[in-house]
Amino acid sequence: MKNMGAQFLIVTVFLALASSLAFASDPNPLQDFCVAVDEPEAALFVNGKFCKDPKLATAEDFFLKGLDVAGDTSNKVGSNVTQVNVAQIAGLNTLGVSLARIDFAPYGLNPPHTHPRATEILTVLEGTLYVGFVTSNPENRLITKVLNKGDVFVFPIGLIHFQFNTGHTNAVAISGFSSQNPGVITIANSVFGSKPPISDDVLSKAFQVEKNVVDYLQAQFWVNN
Secondary structure (H helix, E strand, O other): HHHHHHHHHHHHHHHHHHHHHHOOOOOOEEEHHHHHHHHEEOOOOOOOOOOHHHHOOOOHHOOOOOOOOOOOOOOOOOOEEEEOOOOOHHHHHOOEEEEEEEEEEEOOOOOOEEOOOOOOEEEEOOEEEEEEEEEEOOEEEEEEEEEEEOOEEEEEEOEEEEEEEEEOOEEEEEEEEEOOOOEEHHHHHHHOOOOOOOHHHHHHHHHHHOOOHHHHHHHHOOOOO
């Protein structure tokens, strides 16, 4: 019994140490980057937002109205994302969650994109969506599903994914994110709409197409959703 008790104690101590080490890491970034500075007076940003004195917080800091209003989908891709993150609700700061309403016109698309700081969980409120994500190299496996009203789907953090309205009517979805500021990188916009543009020598070789194809794509007006 003494040996079993000693073993149990050792295992408990080991798990406690492992747990403490697992949590002793830098917090996840809440923006694209946070460049270090040596002069405190030059430090204008923090990783996230500055905090209000909790005694001064009010209900308005945790409230937003208007998510029942449909977004304008009269654009080239036929969709609109209404974000609800720390920029809209200040009380979300440090809480690690946010959400978005996504409206789709018939055959509207939320183009391939990625969230660098969050996993996304989506539920369909109206309509039918064809959704999917692509796994990382080297497999690059496409995982897809057709979702109907009430269905839920998860897009793992950092993976390229999309949502497409396959129906003749409008569709609506709500997405939750595991970050107060998940960020979004729309693939086509980033590659062909960067400012300044990426060299067509780079893109023509990367995509194995002629430079005139790259020039055409770079000349398009890319929609930020």
